[in-house]
Amino acid sequence: MEAFNYRKAGSADEAVSTLASAADGKFLAGGMTLLPTMKQMLATPDTLVDLGGASELVGISRDGDNLVIGAMTTHATVAGSAEVHSAIPALAALASGIGDPMVRNRGTIGGSIANADPAADYPAAVVGLNATVNTNKRSIAADEFFVDVFETALADDELVVSVSFPIPAKAAYQKFPNPASRYAVVGVMVAQTGDGVRVAVTGAGPSVFRASSFEDALGGNFSASALDGLSVSADNLNEDIHASAAYRANLVGVMAKRAVAAC
Amino acid sequence: MAAAEPLNTGIGESVTRVEDSRFLRGHGNYVDDIILPSQTYAVMVRSPYARATVNGIDTSAAMGSGGVLAVLTADDFSAFGGLPCGWQVHSKNGDPMTEPKHPILAEGAVRHVGDPVAVVIAESKAEARRAAALVDVNYTEMSPLIDMQGAVAGSAELVHSDTPSNVCFDWELGDEAATEAAIAGAAHVTRLELVNNRLVPNAMEPRAAIGDYNTANGEHTLYTTSQNPHVIRLLMGAFVLSLPEHKLRVIAPDVGGGFGSKIFHYAEEAIVTVASKLIGRPVKWTADRSESFISDAHGRDHLTTVELAMDANGKFLALRATTLANMGAYLSTFAPSVPTYLHGTLLAGTYTTPAIYTNVKGVFTNTVAVDAYRGAGRPEASYLLERVVDLAAIETGIDPVELRRRNFIQPDAFPYDTPVALTYDIGNYQATLDMALEKTDAAGFEGRKAASAARGKLRGRGIACYIEACGIAPSNIAGALGARAGLYEAATVRVNPTGSVAVLTGSHSHGQGHETTFAQVVSDTLGIPIENVDIVHGDTGKIPFGMGTYGSRSIAVGGAALANALDKIVLKGRQIAAHLMEASADDVVFKDGQFSIEGTDKSVGFGDVALTAYVPHNFPLETLEPGLEETAFYDPKNFTYPSGAYVCELEIDKETGVIDIVDFHASDDFGNIINPMIVEGQVHGGVAQGVGQALMEGAVYDDNGQLMTGSYMDYCMPRADDLPNVTVSNHVTACTHNPLGVKGCGEAGAIGSPPAVVNAVINALGDYGVKHIDMPVTAHKVWSIMNANGN
Numbered sequence A: 001m002e003a004f005n006y007r008k009a010g011s012a013d014e015a016v017s018t019l020a021s022a023a024d025g026k027f028l029a030g031g032m033t034l035l036p037t038m039k040q041m042l043a044t045p046d047t048l049v050d051l052g053g054a055s056e057l058v059g060i061s062r063d064g065d066n067l068v069i070g071a072m073t074t075h076a077t078v079a080g081s082a083e084v085h086s087a088i089p090a091l092a093a094l095a096s097g098i099g100d101p102m103v104r105n106r107g108t109i110g111g112s113i114a115n116a117d118p119a120a121d122y123p124a125a126v127v128g129l130n131a132t133v134n135t136n137k138r139s140i141a142a143d144e145f146f147v148d149v150f151e152t153a154l155a156d157d158e159l160v161v162s163v164s165f166p167i168p169a170k171a172a173y174q175k176f177p178n179p180a181s182r183y184a185v186v187g188v189m190v191a192q193t194g195d196g197v198r199v200a201v202t203g204a205g206p207s208v209f210r211a212s213s214f215e216d217a218l219g220g221n222f223s224a225s226a227l228d229g230l231s232v233s234a235d236n237l238n239e240d241i242h243a244s245a246a247y248r249a250n251l252v253g254v255m256a257k258r259a260v261a262a263c
Numbered sequence B: 001m002a003a004a005e006p007l008n009t010g011i012g013e014s015v016t017r018v019e020d021s022r023f024l025r026g027h028g029n030y031v032d033d034i035i036l037p038s039q040t041y042a043v044m045v046r047s048p049y050a051r052a053t054v055n056g057i058d059t060s061a062a063m064g065s066g067g068v069l070a071v072l073t074a075d076d077f078s079a080f081g082g083l084p085c086g087w088q089v090h091s092k093n094g095d096p097m098t099e100p101k102h103p104i105l106a107e108g109a110v111r112h113v114g115d116p117v118a119v120v121i122a123e124s125k126a127e128a129r130r131a132a133a134l135v136d137v138n139y140t141e142m143s144p145l146i147d148m149q150g151a152v153a154g155s156a157e158l159v160h161s162d163t164p165s166n167v168c169f170d171w172e173l174g175d176e177a178a179t180e181a182a183i184a185g186a187a188h189v190t191r192l193e194l195v196n197n198r199l200v201p202n203a204m205e206p207r208a209a210i211g212d213y214n215t216a217n218g219e220h221t222l223y224t225t226s227q228n229p230h231v232i233r234l235l236m237g238a239f240v241l242s243l244p245e246h247k248l249r250v251i252a253p254d255v256g257g258g259f260g261s262k263i264f265h266y267a268e269e270a271i272v273t274v275a276s277k278l279i280g281r282p283v284k285w286t287a288d289r290s291e292s293f294i295s296d297a298h299g300r301d302h303l304t305t306v307e308l309a310m311d312a313n314g315k316f317l318a319l320r321a322t323t324l325a326n327m328g329a330y331l332s333t334f335a336p337s338v339p340t341y342l343h344g345t346l347l348a349g350t351y352t353t354p355a356i357y358t359n360v361k362g363v364f365t366n367t368v369a370v371d372a373y374r375g376a377g378r379p380e381a382s383y384l385l386e387r388v389v390d391l392a393a394i395e396t397g398i399d400p401v402e403l404r405r406r407n408f409i410q411p412d413a414f415p416y417d418t419p420v421a422l423t424y425d426i427g428n429y430q431a432t433l434d435m436a437l438e439k440t441d442a443a444g445f446e447g448r449k450a451a452s453a454a455r456g457k458l459r460g461r462g463i464a465c466y467i468e469a470c471g472i473a474p475s476n477i478a479g480a481l482g483a484r485a486g487l488y489e490a491a492t493v494r495v496n497p498t499g500s501v502a503v504l505t506g507s508h509s510h511g512q513g514h515e516t517t518f519a520q521v522v523s524d525t526l527g528i529p530i531e532n533v534d535i536v537h538g539d540t541g542k543i544p545f546g547m548g549t550y551g552s553r554s555i556a557v558g559g560a561a562l563a564n565a566l567d568k569i570v571l572k573g574r575q576i577a578a579h580l581m582e583a584s585a586d587d588v589v590f591k592d593g594q595f596s597i598e599g600t601d602k603s604v605g606f607g608d609v610a611l612t613a614y615v616p617h618n619f620p621l622e623t624l625e626p627g628l629e630e631t632a633f634y635d636p637k638n639f640t641y642p643s644g645a646y647v648c649e650l651e652i653d654k655e656t657g658v659i660d661i662v663d664f665h666a667s668d669d670f671g672n673i674i675n676p677m678i679v680e681g682q683v684h685g686g687v688a689q690g691v692g693q694a695l696m697e698g699a700v701y702d703d704n705g706q707l708m709t710g711s712y713m714d715y716c717m718p719r720a721d722d723l724p725n726v727t728v729s730n731h732v733t734a735c736t737h738n739p740l741g742v743k744g745c746g747e748a749g750a751i752g753s754p755p756a757v758v759n760a761v762i763n764a765l766g767d768y769g770v771k772h773i774d775m776p777v778t779a780h781k782v783w784s785i786m787n788a789n790g791n
């Protein structure tokens, strides 16, 4: 790890201005991804701006038909929140399946989605539930937020402030974990939202995507059997030592059915 | 006299582990916990390439970096030898194996990713790391030899340019002609090709070493994460650094798991020893986890073709196994012994197969060295044998249990000479099999299978009957087979004047629980509470010359030495007691801590005898030396032969291929058992590693020699929720040739479980016509096979 400056911001505004004054700064949330990356010298920022002191970035609240989760809210907090359990139990379940207790106690929703790991769980929730990502500059619709592998619509100096999840009629998340890392080989969020049925798939492709043929089928008949005979194409799906594209394509179908059944 | 309170700490009691109090509270003292005054830190510069020439190393930028004290390369070690190999195997043509130099630091070439090239020593670890990144090594990359079959091809380039080929040895055992004839004439021959997957040992504690040179007396102390400090002192002192033994003390304090990987002498131990003298300060090196993956010796990695010949009744006639065994880039300390004498000799298994022949080629590749890993050779033997037997059962239509029964060596056939050089002293393979079948309700399987099918799951059941050989011995025979070390063990029993006891043992505990088990042997023999016994190990400055712990030898060899030393204590105690009671020593009996004269009420306690030995006012000084301290060196007459039967029942999810082990039973014959709880724990741990090998673990190299599974993101270690609730049972046939009648239990779990698991998978996939799936049998593989064969 290279030496770096450490700055702890007392507020979101201070975080943004501190980052602006650094040559090559980065926000530090839970550090669960950023610090290992720095240890491996894959990232060498000169300044880390710790968001841990910005209390307005933490917390879960109900805003009409939306559940709003602050960027610095940890996975453990989401998993254990009564508010989340009553509004969107699928979201609490998803958070409880991320990593291990240490990761859940440090890792944050803002860090997770800003990082946009193709195998991360939260992207399936953000897209599947048609959430809005609120930043210091604007609001970004879920479908616009995730761009590619580790790439989002965020500008370098843009801070995720919170994520607003419209409360769905029903939703469930099913994850097929990588046996080694326990990240998602495939994770599927299925939801009945005001906007119709949404099926978001993480882990399988370079970035989270919607399985539109599944959405259409489920829109007509919201039952697991509606997905019989349907599949996603294996073209462009990820392939690694753990899973071929064909296996991932199969898992998308299986996890989607199980998610529908769990709704 | 009132009957003494029973101690409940003797042989056969499940005494809770006395060492756990410090381990669980974080009070253990591991090498990295040791902080010496003015200690410095070493960081290795390792090759990023699998095969390259090293054209030059520019250390100037690193030397100029903050806090740096020294940057050392091979030039600084030119006065020293290479790392020695402790076992010389001969090829079938009589030639000794090829033994290319294993330099401490790369000399002009690197041969695997992780090969150490230079070392930076600095005031802090952070400074050493930073400077290590500044060491500028000029490499010319070459295309590496990764795959064993490619490496043995005639046209292959050489891992070591000064060797004739990449074949280290071409070894054989058994009667080739008789085996060939039996195979040719057999009613049925089952043939199987299989891989025994390469494993990364992953001890919880990474390797670490501190060199501490004392300028005042010229003495070196090496603190190291070793399973056998005397072996390191001998190898490093005598063969690498030419340090006289009385000037080299090796301390292996608490060690957090080894599984074999901490038997071997590694370059870093020599490096910190030399560096400490050079800079005049202690030098500490601690591996990080990524470094462990590319520098700890790996395990297994065999490619085997096996043929099993049978008569029309399923009676085994012959077995032939041809194996390529990966040595990696260099010969690690005991690497050549693993696929040969610890593997080929086990190919009879529990069966009466009359003709056996095996040919094993050790192969150099541009990968991390491969050496002993929990079971060392015996898991590979047990796996190929129990897989081919199961396949033979499928092919002949004979029930797998019945086929095994027809071929078992019978309980009255011992001692039994196998065609592959071993003499089994005792065993009862039927007994453990019967027990395992009963405990797992063999009769109810079809019902459970139907119930699983109703839930969309394929249920399978697999058995494996293993035998293994522990406590490798005797020294003279091992020596004749190529061992360059003795294989005895030593123990000193030092009775203190007030009757407490220190045992100084050459065995080494790195998690096994010696401080409890060995103390139980003392408590049982001397009738003293376990609190009064201290087990001292791991310091060549304190203990007698011992060979350490590996190959499940601690209780079978170290325990035997302890028992013999205790016998000497009792013998001398009887003489002292006889003097005190004015009787003949022949009339003195020792029981429950009391020396007494039979038929009288005269007795004297162990504590009084101890005090008399050290305060010899009333003592037979003319015939007996004062003091009460005895040492025994024990060289075993034979291996011990634990055996057993394992049953695995599992379910496969048809949609995903996910395997869920729903029942696992281990029925073992470990001979006499000192502490059933510790033994059960050893079996649980072994089974966890065996299940890991069978379903999850596997080191994967890409064509460039990069380890694709170089972290826990990709190398899948078994976790608690991957494992079933393993149940155990025991049948005891006591070992006939050691004083405690024990056999050893450290590796059995890892030996018996992989074939039981894979047999169960193949059984579950019966409808798919699958003959074999190589380990690790991942969900992905299972799903692919189910779908390739037409779901």
Ligand SMILES: Cc1cc2nc3c(=O)[nH]c(=O)nc-3n(C[C@H](O)[C@H](O)[C@H](O)COP(=O)(O)OP(=O)(O)OC[C@H]3O[C@@H](n4cnc5c(N)ncnc54)[C@H](O)[C@@H]3O)c2cc1C
Pocket: A026, A027, A028, A029, A030, A031, A032, A033, A034, A035, A051, A071, A072, A097, A098, A099, A100, A103, A106, A107, A108, A109, A110, A111, A112, A114, A115, A117, A119, A120, A121, A122, A154, A158, A159, A160, A161, A181, A182, A183, A184
């Ligand atoms: C062992 C382990 C297992 C894991 N398993 C899983 C898993 O199963 N599923 C899963 O989904 N994830 C998993 N993770 C990742 C985990 O969820 C992390 O929390 C997440 O990747 C990053 O969150 P963080 O808060 O730690 O962010 P950090 O590591 O601090 O930051 C990550 C990136 O996001 C940026 N960032 C952070 N906060 C903001 C913000 N508010 N606005 C803009 N940019 C920001 C940082 O600058 C950095 O580039 C695992 C991690 C580990 C170490």
